[in-house]
Amino acid sequence: MRSASPSYKGHRYPVEVISHCVWLYFRFPLSFREVEELMLERGIVVSYETIRRWCGKFGQTYANALRRRQPQSGDKWHLDEVFIKINGRLQYLWRAVDQDGHVLGVLVQNRRDKAAARCFFRRLLKKTRTPPRVVVTDKLRSYGAALREVMPCVEHRQSKYLNNRAENSHQPTRQRERAMKGFRSVGGAQRFLSAFSGISPHFRPRRHLVSAHDYRAEMTVRFAIWEHITGVAGSAATA
Template structure:
C-alpha cells in the first residue's frame, strides 16, 4: 500500500516554515512583506510572492479543517451585511455568526436584494449541520422574503432589530477584524481574491483569538496550547523547530 503523498510535496521549504507563514498571514495584521522580514530574521530567505502563493494554496484547506473541528454552531444566528469597496465599486459582505460570535460563513455579493439574501442563507445552511432555532437580522426587507422561500427556515423564529440595538452588537462587532484588515491592506481589490482571503481569514483568526479577558492566565495558556496542538494536526506538523 502506497503512503499518502505529503501535503507539501514538491515544496523546497519545510512544512513548519510554510505552516507558520500561512498562520501569521491570516492570524495577525501582517503584510506579506512583514512576514518575509520575520522569516529572514529566522534565517529563511523567501520572497513575499512565494508567501502569497502559500496562502492561496493552503489557506482554504487549513480553514476548512479548523471549521470541521469546531463545536456545533449555536442555535441562534446573527446575519448582517457590511459595505466594502473593491477597486472603487461598492460590494456587500454578508456575514453570519452564532451566539458565541463564531463566524459561520461569509459571502461577497454585488447586490442586497432577495436573491442575494436567499443565496447567502442557503450557503450558511450548507455549511452548518443543523438549521437554527432563531435568526436575528436588521430590518432589511430581503431577509423575510428570502426566508419564506427556503424550506429549512420557514418555521425558524425571525427577530428584527434596529442597527443600533444592543442585541445586534454581536453581528456588528464581527465586522471589526475585517475592517482592521481592510485598512492594513489599504483596501480590497479583486472580488474573487477577497472572497477567498476572507473565507480563510475568519476561521483561522478565530481559532487562536481566545477571549483572554475572560480567562485566568494559566487557563488561557492551556487553551492556547491546545489550539496550537490542533493547528499542528491540521497542517500535518509534528512540532515547530526552534524559532518558530
Template sequence: MISQTSQPRLKGYRFPRSIVSYAVWAYHRFALSLRDVEDLLAERGVTVIYETIRAWVGKFGAQIAKRVRAARRQPTDKWHLDEVVITIRGKKHWLWRAVDSNGEILDILVQTRRNARAAKRFISRLIARWGMPRVIITDKLRSYSAALRKLGLAVDHRAHKGLNNRIEGSHRPTRKREKIQGRFKSARQAQRFLAVHDETANLFRPRRHTMTATTFRQKRADAFCEWAGCASEIAA
C-alpha cells in the same frame, strides 16, 4: 509556533512544512503585510521573498482552513446575521457574515447585491453547512424577512439593530485588513482571503475576557496543536 517536531516535507518545496504553515498562520493571525511576514521569517534565519509567501498563503491557507472548519464543534442555535459594504475596484460589494451567540464566525459570502435573493442564498448556504437554527437575529433590512418567507423556515426571526451588537465587532478585523491590503482586488480574492482569515480568528481569538488565564493558555496551546495537525495534512 514553528513546529519543532518532524513533519513530512511538501514535495517540490524547498522549505519544510512547518515554515510554510507558520507563514500562513502569521499572515492571517495578525494585521501583517506579506513583507512583514518576510521580515519575521528573516529574523528567524529563513530567507524567502514575499511573492513566495503570497503563493503559500493562496495555496495552502484554504487547505488548512478547510480542515480547521471540519473539526469545529456545532455552533449554538442562535445566529446573528449582518452585511457590510466593501469597495472592490470602485464598485460596491456586500460582505455577508453570520456568527453564533458565542461570537464564532459561521460563514462569510461576498456578493454584489443586498436584496432578498442575496439574503436567501446566504441563509441557504448557512443551513446547508450547519443545520437549522432556533433564532436568527438581524438588523431591520427587509431582505432577511423576505428571504426567510421564501425559504419557508419556521425560525424565530428578530429584526432589531440593538440586538445585533454581537456581530458588529466581527467586521473590524476585515476593515483593518482591507486597509492594509489597499482594498481587495476582486470578489473572488476577498472571498478566499476572508474565509481563511475568519477561520483563523475563530481558532486563535477565543473570548478571552470570559475565561481564566489558565483556561486561555490551554485553549491557545490546543489551537496551536490543531493548526499544526491541519498543516501536516496539506498537499502540494
C-alpha cells in the same frame, strides 16, 4: 478527530516554515512583504511571492480543517452585512455567526436585496445542514422576505440592538481591510475572507472572559491543534 495532513510534495521548504508563514499572514495584519521580513530576521530567505502562493494554496485547507474540529453550530444565528470597497466599487460582505461567536459563513455580493439574502441563506443551510431555531438580523427587509421563502418555520427577530455579536465579528475584517488598503477583486476578497474567518478566530479566544493562566493554557491547546492539522506535529514525530 483525525484528519489527513495536506500534501507538501514538491515544496523545498519544510512544513514548519510554510505553516508559520500562513499563520503569520492570517493571524496578524501583515502584508506578504512584512512576513518575508520577519522570516528573514529568523535567517529564512523566502520571497513574498512564495508566501502569497502558500497562503493561497494552504490557507483554505487549514481553515477547513479547523472548522471540522469546531463543535456543532448553535441554533441561534446572527446575520449582518457591511459594505466594503473592492477596486473602488461598493460591495457587501454578508456574515453569519452563532450565539457562541463561531463564524458560520461569509459571502461577498454586489447587492443586499432579497435575492442576495436568499443566496446567503441557502449557502448557510448547505454548509451547516441544519436550520437554526432563531435568526437575528437588523431591520433590512431583505432578510425577512428571503427567510419566509427559504426557512419559513424559523423564528425571525429584527433589532439593531440584538445583533451586536454579528456586528462585532466584522471588526477583525475591517482591521485587515485597512492594513491591505482594500481588496482588489471580488474573488480575491472571497478567498481571503473565507480562509481568514476560519483561521483568525481559532487564535482569538474571548480573552476578557478568562484569567491569564487559563488563557495561556487554552492557547497552548490551540497551537497544538494547529500543528496537528498542518502536519507539523507529524513531521516532528518522524524526524
